[in-house]
Amino acid sequence: MNHSLMYQGSRLQLVNQLVYFDDEKLNFLNQYFPEPNQKRRNVEKTISVYCSTLERIIKDLTEENLNSMALIGSQVDLRYLDDGSTESLTIVFPHRTDPNKNLISFLSPIGFQLLMAQTNENYQLVIPSGETLVRVENIKFVNHGDVH
Template identity: 40%
Template sequence: MNHSIMSGTRNHLIRQLVFFDEQYSIFYDQYVRDYGKDKQIVDGLVKRYKETLEKLLSCEDEVLFKSLQEITLLGSSVKVLFEEDGFEESFTVVYPTDIDPDNNRISFLSPIGRQLLLAGPEDSIILESPVGTNNVQIREIRFSYMSDFTA
């Protein structure tokens, strides 16, 4: 484990935490359209995400490094196995400004992104998407995202 890589990763996670602390209301107004049930869902997800980041950042580098393969964060690439047909596909969970459907970069606010964020390896979840519902198992998580969100 390279110390400078872990330092950069730690700084990146801190910037995510600062973003959600300082700019969440601006972000929310721009990207979440429903102020009812959707607001509760997004607020709860962001609250759990911030708590997770705080917990991870309190860990030593070795524990943090291992944890980056055990939980889906913004910037994680997640390989899922579709249980019905055995097909595997990878998604990278990103900020809404960084989506790229052609490369499976999905917003954490999208239906699939919300379900993958904070999930762990071997978790079985039901992915609900506009085209249907699929039972999937998370096979692998790799944290690699090094961009910053700007509203």
């Protein structure tokens, strides 16, 4: 099946993420989680599930599949159900984090909880001040998932 040119950049980003985690997962984990503890094991497991998810999306890359789940490089539009306010965050690799542009690391507490979240689903997020219930209103892969 010939995929649209529109998806080639997205496909390349996703493939690059897979290659990066395949080649650099141990170095990545050692950099951010040098101690062999439960947090590191959780992140390692999540990365493995994430890579399987990427493989599945790449095999059938459509707009619907690309935007069905929060990936590294996805803009996630949230509605806070307690007060109705909204926020748009983009999940990125740690070195791309920029709070002024709402670019959050997938390793951050909120980014990690939203990674692989799905549109029109509610999530109870643990935040520094307690917990908050959010609804994922929209997900759009915006190609901010580069690994370098």
